[in-house]
Amino acid sequence: MSSAAVKVKPAVGMRCGMDVGELANALKAVERAVSRRGTALPVLQNVLLEAEGDRLRLSATDLDLTVRTDVAASVEQAGATTIPAGLLTECVGQMGTARCEITVDPRTSVAEVGIGGRRTRIHGIEAAEYPPLPGMVVGEGATVELVGSVFREAVAQVSAAASTDDQMPVLTGALLVLEPGGRLTLVCTDRHRLVVRRVVGTNATGQETRSVVVPARHLREAAKCSVASQMVRVAICEDERHVQFQVGPCTVVTARVIEGQFPKFEQVIPAEEAVETAVDVGGRELVAELRRAAVVAGGAAGRPVSLRTGDGCVEVRGEQAEIGEYEGSVEATVQGTESSVAVNVQYLVEAAEAVGARPVRLGLSGSLKPVLVRPVETRDLLCVIMPIRLP
Secondary structure: OOOOOOOOOOOOOEEEEHHHHHHHHHHHHHHHHHHOOOOHHHHHHHEEEEEEEEEEEEEEEEEOEEEEEEOEEEEEEEEEEEEEEEHHHHHHHHHHHHOEEEEEEEOOEEEEEEEEEEEEEHHHHHHOOOOOOOOOOOOOOEEEEHEEEHHHHHHHHOHHHHHOOOOOOOHHHHEEOOOOOEEEEEEOOOOOOOEEEEEEEEEEOOOOEEEEEEEHHHHHHHHOOOOOOOOEEEEEEOOOEEEEEEEOOOOOEEEEEEOOOOOHHHOOOHHHOOOOEEEEEOHHHHHHHHHHHHHHHOOOOOOEEEEEEEEEEEEEEEEEEEEEEEEEEEEEEEEOOOOOOEEHHHHHHHHHHHHOOOOEEEEEEOOOEEEEEEEEOOOOOOEOOOOOOOO
């Protein structure tokens, strides 16, 4: 009998292989939800890996935002672990484009990441320490599906108007109203401006109107995860405490809603018949003229530009006492009485840019009334900007 020692294979808690590029993309998606602030739960700075069947699921949460996504994988040993998100992302990003294999020792929670002939060992935390992921079950909630490009456009149009003042949490969010039949309304306001975007989706479920307020930053993260050509399924969960965005077949973003009463936004939208002056103008031309005026007026918050309707044009004026003044005009179709108003230049630029390449309609009703900005041909996008009183 040989006296040579018998080599015992180490126990394996998880072993799977996958494409490096797909793993890197998945990490990029879930990293959006990794906790960035100090926390009593260090495991929240890790990404949860779960290997089973023919997939590797990656999940991350900061307890308010949760992102999970699946990667096709060859799983030799099912299992789960957590690995520091930043370290794993850097490791994968520097290891080329070959196939990746991840092996976990269940006794130490050390994960070995192998790509080609390279091996990196990373100390993780066992999966049992990871908190239960919130909001993963939709139940009997209301849902609707949108084309990814439409979802991304709608989020970009409204989210700029969300407040950044944490003293009024509900205004840092976006109101989502989902009606039976699939009409979804998104609303943001910081009390100085209001943006409303309405879209109609497909495959809607739910028999009653549901509304929740979602943190605008979480809505933006969901939009970043979306792909223009893929469908995004928006679901207001049954408990109305979470909203879920399923992007394509593999990625789900879950956001905890903000509690509180969102302002009754309909009351500040001027009725079409109450608008005294309608100005139809090319959006790009208006933005270009506003930017010229902003050079003098300054782009800081609250800096105004003045608008005055003329004969076949709208005049734009920017002034700052210590710098100088600018005067210009844009060709426009003007209906109604002569009108003038001063508004925040940045707000008006963002409203006109939200309309895009389409012609813009400005609704003016004097120097003390809000300015209505929308596309000429539709009312699917409405922007309301409060006026600035000039001395």
